[in-house]
Amino acid sequence: MQTRGSGTTRHRSARPVQLLSALCLAAALALTGCTGAADGGSSSSDAKGAAPGANEAGAGAADSDAGSGKKEQAAAPTRLTAHIIHTASLTVQVKDVPKSLDETRTVVENAGGMVGNETTDRDSEGRERSRVVLRVPSDKYEEVLTELEGSGKLIDRRAKAEDVTEQVVDVESRIKSQRASVVRIRELMDQATKLSDVVTLEGELSTRQADLESLLAQQTSLKDRTSLATITLSLSETPVKKVAKDDDPGFADALGGGWDAFVTMFRWIALALGAVLPFLVGAALLLFLWVRFLRGRTPARPVAAAPSGAGTGSLPVAPPLRAEGDDKD
16 A cells, blocks of 8 residues: 555656646747747847838938039039131142132032132233132131142142130130129119219229220130131142243254344444433534634734845845756756
């Protein structure tokens, strides 16, 4: 009986231990599940809370990149448009000047340009020459220049390009400042109450308006010279080639040369006589006057007296001449 009672007691004492172990295990599992659920919820909530933060960070980064891009664009210098004045001078030799001139007008008009001053004359040999000033758009300058060079035989070509970008920008800036100054002067005139102030402001306004008009004229001139290139074209006719002559002279050539020499010599003699003739006429006139008047008034010389004789005063008698027969006798 004691043995059975001890076994029963052991069996009864083992059940509460098992139940307690099962309860502890269940509680541990329950706690583990709750902790996992709490961790999952917190992680999801953290993820949800972190997502807007990440979006805000991304948006902030994008805004900062856009802002930096705008700053870089603002900091980058504005690229200026180049303003260049093109001028050229061409001398072309052609066969027919009027025809080439008509072709030149057609080329310029097709390019949107215009023909300026034109001068036409002839040289000593009868060849026609023309000089014309052409204005063509700057973007068509090279094309027109090349076409004009190929219209005949190019004798001379001179081209020049002058960059006036800084001058254009300076004039534009001064115009803006001058306009603002004129506006301020007009506002002061509207507020002026004294006559002396009004007179002073009117004089200042006139001066500044004159400066503004001068700047506007400079701007117009620069715009015209940069938008239209200037080409000065000189056209001349090709000289006619003479037929080559035989180098060996003949009798006709010698006769012609001798006649030319004779005519030339006679011409020079005639020129010399023509140059000396006035002096000869003057000398002859002077000689005639001297002979006619001065010599007639000259007194005659007195006749010398004969020597007197020895007491009788008679002239001495010459001895008679003897004949040849007397000498022989």
